[in-house]
Amino acid sequence: MRPAFSVIFLTTLIGAGQGLFVALYSAEFGAWLSFWAMPSAQYFSLGCVLVLALLGAGLFASFFHLGRPERAWRSAAMWRNSWLSREVIVLPLFMAAVAAYGLAHHLRGAGDLTLTLGGAGVALALLLFVCTGMIYACLPFLQEWHTPLTVINYLLLGCASGFLLSTAWAAVQAPALLVTAAAWTAGVTLVALVMRGAALVRDASLRPKSTLQTAIGVKHPRIAQKAQGFMGGSFNTRDFFHGKSFAWLRLVKWGFLLLVFPLPLALLAGGAALASWPVLAAAFLLQYLGLLIERWFFFAQARHPQNLYYQAIS
Amino acid sequence: MSKQLALVIDLNVCVGCHACVTSCKEWNTSGAAGFLSDDRPYGRDPTGTFFNRVQTFEVGEFPHTQTVHFPKSCLHCEDPPCVPVCPTGASYKRAEDGIVLVDYDKCIGCKYCSWACPYGARELDEHQKVMKKCTLCVDRIYDEHLPAAERKPACVMACPTSARLFGDVHDAESAVSRAIRDAGGYALMPEWGTHPANHYLPRRKTEITLHRDELERVDNPLKIDGKLPKPDVKAPSLDDSTTW
Ligand code: SF4
Ligand code: SF4
Numbered sequence: 361m362r363p364a365f366s367v368i369f370l371t372t373l374i375g376a377g378q379g380l381f382v383a384l385y386s387a388e389f390g391a392w393l394s395f396w397a398m399p400s401a402q403y404f405s406l407g408c409v410l411v412l413a414l415l416g417a418g419l420f421a422s423f424f425h426l427g428r429p430e431r432a433w434r435s436a437a438m439w440r441n442s443w444l445s446r447e448v449i450v451l452p453l454f455m456a457a458v459a460a461y462g463l464a465h466h467l468r469g470a471g472d473l474t475l476t477l478g479g480a481g482v483a484l485a486l487l488l489f490v491c492t493g494m495i496y497a498c499l500p501f502l503q504e505w506h507t508p509l510t511v512i513n514y515l516l517l518g519c520a521s522g523f524l525l526s527t528a529w530a531a532v533q534a535p536a537l538l539v540t541a542a543a544w545t546a547g548v549t550l551v552a553l554v555m556r557g558a559a560l561v562r563d564a565s566l567r568p569k570s571t572l573q574t575a576i577g578v579k580h581p582r583i584a585q586k587a588q589g590f591m592g593g594s595f596n597t598r599d600f601f602h603g604k605s606f607a608w609l610r611l612v613k614w615g616f617l618l619l620v621f622p623l624p625l626a627l628l629a630g631g632a633a634l635a636s637w638p639v640l641a642a643a644f645l646l647q648y649l650g651l652l653i654e655r656w657f658f659f660a661q662a663r664h665p666q667n668l669y670y671q672a673i674s
Numbered sequence: 675m676s677k678q679l680a681l682v683i684d685l686n687v688c689v690g691c692h693a694c695v696t697s698c699k700e701w702n703t704s705g706a707a708g709f710l711s712d713d714r715p716y717g718r719d720p721t722g723t724f725f726n727r728v729q730t731f732e733v734g735e736f737p738h739t740q741t742v743h744f745p746k747s748c749l750h751c752e753d754p755p756c757v758p759v760c761p762t763g764a765s766y767k768r769a770e771d772g773i774v775l776v777d778y779d780k781c782i783g784c785k786y787c788s789w790a791c792p793y794g795a796r797e798l799d800e801h802q803k804v805m806k807k808c809t810l811c812v813d814r815i816y817d818e819h820l821p822a823a824e825r826k827p828a829c830v831m832a833c834p835t836s837a838r839l840f841g842d843v844h845d846a847e848s849a850v851s852r853a854i855r856d857a858g859g860y861a862l863m864p865e866w867g868t869h870p871a872n873h874y875l876p877r878r879k880t881e882i883t884l885h886r887d888e889l890e891r892v893d894n895p896l897k898i899d900g901k902l903p904k905p906d907v908k909a910p911s912l913d914d915s916t917t918w
Contacts, residue, residue: 427783427803
């Protein structure tokens, strides 16, 4: 598939936003269980502004994916069967929950209300991860995507990114929480590494179910395309091929593995030890860059069976 | 059972002339639904939206090869994976005749349905920015102003070799159902469970076996047939007696 930048930005930005919100709520929940002291109201309310900024930026990016953005409201219609439609509904609901949670903290401080609102928000954040992941995982013939690992990785990578940001945020607003946040971030990131690795191992052993033989229904083992019906390009040749070499793909794979996991983890350790928010923020940005590359790879590596019909121009 | 309109395409007969492609484009770019994009048709890098493409494949190894011309359009799957993914409901399958259609007024151009079609049958129109695909000429086949014999998709009308049959594959006695049954009709990529309504008829070996007695009757029971004329080698032939 050809990676679409609008979707790359959408999924990574909202992933970070959802992860950050889960982290904020964990901070409140842990304090409520008296594992640690309750952070300041600002930690939550301004944190929610940060979450909303990420979600808003993602939403903004998503419009560039649509041919007819002015009709975007129509996409909420088919929530009974379309995961895309469900995502379109859950995202604004989640944004509303985040806004309400932030506002409640700002006006009344932590309490039963914030605990309930935040719980609803976390449920919506998790649901949103499921919707986003299922958009890809529900397509059976994109074999690279058709696995629970797709949903799990959207969840874990989003959380890793959001928790890392929450660590930087804690360094600014709630220094007492810094070490705990850093430990949680490291844990989530390591689990994400294991699951993303599992997906890569699975991809390496996939054999395409469709072949040129099933595509045109001729059983002969040797079939060569001689013409695809046109000499110039078409939607089919533009939107389903990434046009990069195998070597480039390998490079990208190792690039994102490095940028998403070991490098930010090293910066995280350093930043937590020094209690320096700029170092932690740099770790977040570096990892975000890696996540953009990871998402690019996620799309590029999926082999669509329609490509069997577009192997040779003439 | 309800109706399921479909095409049956005979790969044994298709000569790859692209008449169906041009006829389809001509009909569907002139309809009420608006034009089909066609950019730089005479330029260096022509591109455009088509409902139907004819591709060519070479099967086997030289010198034992066959050329297979392969027309490809939306197969109007009985279980279309492209429909349930559509967030707006713009993509739908008609209950009355099984045609899969896109409502161009609802489509937001999110391309999700094109990801969900394993056959690459959908193309986003570069100018209208909505998803387009074969409609089985839904604006032709029910048109009472046309003579009954012309209420067929434009591609079927255009095919000079009658490689394209059109009809109801749920009616066991229709010409298309009989062709699928008798000539080994098959579906593309059966592995995904989409149950395409369109079927393809395979290439067949065409052979004729001649026996000696079919050229010259050996038994000649009434002694009426004469022997084939065998002139003397020295007799003048036609070449000797003409002067062109
Ligand atoms: S061929 Fe593709 S576009 Fe047509 S009905 Fe089947 S899945 Fe949908
Ligand atoms: S491109 Fe149009 S028809 Fe296809 S899924 Fe999106 S809204 Fe539906």
